[in-house]
Amino acid sequence: MERLDATQLRTLAAVVAEGSFEAAAQTLHVSQSAVSQRIQALEATVGQVLVRRSRPCRATTAGQPLLRLAGQLLLLEREALTEARGPLTGTPHAPGAPVRTRVAVVANADSLATWFVTALARLPAELAVSFDIRQDDQEHTAELLRDGSVMAGVTAQRVAVQGCRVRPLGAMRYLALAAPAAAAHWFPDGLTVPAPPAAALALAVAPVVVFDRRDRVQHRFIRSLVGRDLDPPVHYVPSVPAFSEAIRRGLGWGLVPEQIAHADLASGACVDLTPGRYVDVPLYWQHWRLDSPVLDTLTDAVRSAAADALR
Structure with missing residues (x-):
């Protein structure tokens, strides 16, 4: 054999x-x-x-x-x-030193920018973990679990990848924001549902800020408002701080995690285009189906931080 x-x-x-x-x-x-x-x-x-x-x-x-x-x-x-x-303790290369465990994980950019690092920081120092953090859209993070590149990750996929366990984390809520001047220019009558013809026309021509080419949340939100797909002008801004800044500066409108959106709304830097209407993206934690103290402790920390931050 x-x-x-x-x-x-x-x-x-x-x-x-x-x-x-x-x-x-x-x-x-x-x-x-x-x-x-x-x-x-x-x-x-x-x-x-x-x-x-x-x-x-x-x-x-x-x-x-x-x-x-x-x-x-x-x-x-x-x-x-x-x-x-x-x-036992010792210098990093001494025989009695703790053996550091490299843990490769993946999460979407918005989770990394808001709550996920808090989860990693909750792991006890004696666990001696070195993180290798990857970033991808939540719709695609499961691909890295599937090909073995990472051992755990935040994903939008609720069906377990082969060889993995899946646990619900909650939903990340997004609000549709725009700078006040941009909102007044593109949507002078606001956005209501169902969207009137004038609003549908505005959504077709108003620039929208999108994280990258894998990010389809904004386009799905438009479809939910007007009942069909539209092809508005797009600014691709693959950085969470720059993404929010692009909206504040009036480059276009976009969907912003509520943890970030609340500060911009409170300061008046942005307005909510659809008050009371939002997008909830369910997130799940998937990890290798393995009896491992490191994975068990990491999973507990992630679920705890998600319970504090997500819907």
Whole structure:
């Protein structure tokens, strides 16, 4: 019976995490040739190409389950070593020092900007965790769980990814904001539902601020107002602070998390285009189905912070 080599699996994880064979070699303190040989040997064992040699390198469909396995083995190995050493202390490289566990997680930009980091800060220092935080739209974060790049994440997908557990977190509420002058110019009669023909025409021509090309929340909101898809001018602003600033400066209107929107409404920097109407985006926490103290503690912290911040 063929067996998978733990060193080769660890090398696969390093190549995908670091994005290249060269960077993986530096992380593993071996030559680039050694990395290539290990990956080729693993591919020979499996009989499939496991790494897409692109920039950055990514796991192929065949490589994804092995990437998940590599991450799970590494996590369990480090937790076992930490438990075996007990509460000993020492310098970071001393034999008795805590073994730091690298935890790769993904969250959407708005969660990162509002509540998610609070959850990470709640983990006890003795857990000795180093975070590798990825960012993606909540509609797409499950892709990183599926391909094994991360071990946990905030997602809009309520169906568990294969090999994962899913837990509801609550909903992030968004309000439609615009600068007062922009609102008066584009929507002098306001926005009501159902939207009158004049409002529908305004929504078709008023610029809208969108985070990136994966962000479809604004367009779905427009459809909910007028009953059909529209194609307004779009400003892509892939930064949460810059996104809000673009709206304050009158570049266009956009949907802003209520945690950020309340300050702009209170100061008068923005107005609510649809008072009493909002968008709630349900969020879920998915993590590897693994008996792991690190994942259990992280999950408890995330659910606690989400309970404080989300609807």
